[in-house]
Amino acid sequence: MTQFQQSDDPTLGLGADRPGGFPDQGFDDEVADLTDPAGLDPYAEMVTNLRSFLDYVAAAKPDDLVLTRLAFDLAGWRDRLAADAVSEREQLFAHRFDLPGRGQTMSPAFVVRDAGPERVTGTVRYGRYFLGGNGAVHGGAIPLLFDEVFGRLVNGHRTPSRTAYLRADYRAVTPVGQVLDVDVWVERIDGRKRYVRGVLKHGETVTAEAEALFVELRPGQP
Known part of the structure; x- marks a missing residue:
């Protein structure tokens, strides 16, 4: 062993003395x-x-x-x-x-096309690293992308929140190596609850849809 x-x-x-905290994750400054x-x-x-x-x-x-x-x-x-x-x-x-x-490699690099406080659009390309089989993106890599973009949208310029649930529906094969379109928007905010939805497309074909609930953290919550 x-x-x-x-x-x-x-x-x-x-374990350093300075805790991590939550940086402002908005898309405004991303170029x-x-x-x-x-x-x-x-x-x-x-x-x-x-x-x-x-x-x-x-x-x-x-x-x-x-x-x-x-x-x-x-x-x-x-x-x-x-x-x-x-x-x-x-x-x-x-x-x-x-x-x-x-600037991380855990999830595919999402490139912003247009962003605001309630919606963000952009593109993503899954490389060979994310292959599930037979030219298709691994199923687990798709909700990972949505969680990344959802989190940045709902937490940008807002009190930090964490994912409470995330559901992804697979509509078609998501191909590796192709530029895909991503569209994510805030559906509604109800108190501490933030509901968000998103779509992943290859050309005109919707390959996946997702919805999620993020819950705003109370003061002092990790």
Whole structure:
């Protein structure tokens, strides 16, 4: 059994004195180009290459020598990054709101087309990393996208809230490698409850729909 060292702990830094809190997740300041999201920004270039790397990891069937070398290189970079671990509040991953997908690789990069306090539209492209089988996006990656966009819409310029439930309905196959349209809107707000809906489309075909309830946090709630 593999023995993990403290430097392997993915929660490293969460126990820092400064709590994470909730940054304003709105879309107002997000400026991104689907064709060149990286530009000259070192972090943007890194995370863009990381997304592409994960797609190639999913697609490749390397030999043992390549795998051994890759594992060695990744371990070296893991240990190098361990020295730079910071608190949740200070981390860059998922906190770069000027980049597609907030500069993270957990979910596909959502690129904003138009945004307001009640609705946001944009595009997304699922890479090979999100393949479920036979050219289709993995079913679990679709509600992940909706939760990401829903959360940013309902929490932008509002008191933070958390997902209470999310339902996704699959209407057609969502293809890997195609640019898809995303349309999300706030249906209504009832006290602390925020209801939101969304649609994912490939051309004129609706591939998935979703609805969710977010509940506003009370003061002091994590």
